[in-house]
Amino acid sequence: MxxxxxxAQPRFEPQPVPYKSIHEECGVFGILxxxxxxxxHTLYFGLYALQHRGQESCGMAVFDNHQLRIHKEMGLVNQxxxxxxxxxxxGQIGIGHTRYSTTGASNLDNAQxxxxxxxxxxxxxxxxxxxxxxxxxxxxxxxxxxxxxxQQR
Numbered sequence: 001m002x003x004x005x006x007x008a009q010p011r012f013e014p015q016p017v018p019y020k021s022i023h024e025e026c027g028v029f030g031i032l033x034x035x036x037x038x039x040x041h042t043l044y045f046g047l048y049a050l051q052h053r054g055q056e057s058c059g060m061a062v063f064d065n066h067q068l069r070i071h072k073e074m075g076l077v078n079q080x081x082x083x084x085x086x087x088x089x090x091g092q093i094g095i096g097h098t099r100y101s102t103t104g105a106s107n108l109d110n111a112q113x114x115x116x117x118x119x120x121x122x123x124x125x126x127x128x129x130x131x132x133x134x135x136x137x138x139x140x141x142x143x144x145x146x147x148x149x150x151q152q153r
Contacts, residue, residue, distance in 0.1 A: 026112075026128045027053030027098035036064055040081075040089030047077045047096040054098035057111035061124040064091035068122040072097075072111040097126035118146050 027050030033039050043060050051058075058080050059072025069089055073080040077098065097112040104110045113126040118141075131137070 025053070025102060026100050026126075027051070028095070028126045028128050029097075030093075030095040030126075032093050034092060036090045036092055039091050039094050040086035043089070043094045043096040044077065044081050044086055047098055050098050051077050054100035056101055056106055057099045057108065058097060059111050059113055059126075060089055060094060060096040061113040061115060061126075062089045062091035062094035063122075063124075068115065068124065070113060070115055070124070072108070072113070074106075074108055074111065095124055095126045103130055120146070 027047065029043060029046035029050055031039065031042055031046065033042060039062055040060065043062070047058055047060070055076055057072060057074045058077050059070065060081070061068065061070040063069075069091070071081070071085060071089065095113050099111060101110065113124045116123045116125070123146075
């Protein structure tokens with residue numbers, strides 16, 4: 001656990017990215033909902049509406065203030081999620097992703113959301129595009145002790 005003041009947030013200064021053009025890639029959908037019972041279904045319909053943004057794989061991660069649940073597979077939203085699975089994806093906050101690959105192999109390892117473990121619990125990430133500064137992000141997280149030993153490779 002970091003010994004620094006938890007209220008003092010370290011800053012990671014983003015690097016400017018030159019504007020090239022607007023283009024669509026993956027679909028990302030997030031929600032915060034007090035009605036924990038319907039979260040999986042709400043995420044499902046959000047991802048279904050974004051299916052045109054990516055047909056390779058899809059996934060969801062939900063958190064209910066106690067447990068982080070994630071499910072992701074190769075395939076379309078209506079192939080990956082069924083009623084029983086959606087009923088089990090309860091919580092107050094969730095994120096979903098449909099993948100359109102621009103780099104990397106078309107396999108489950110590259111499906112999102114991605115979950116990392118930290119001393120503070122799980123961190124879930126879904127993004128639209130490519131992370132080009134992963135080494136700098138990892139160094140920042142290690143420096144501020146946000147990554148556990150298992151994540152510091």
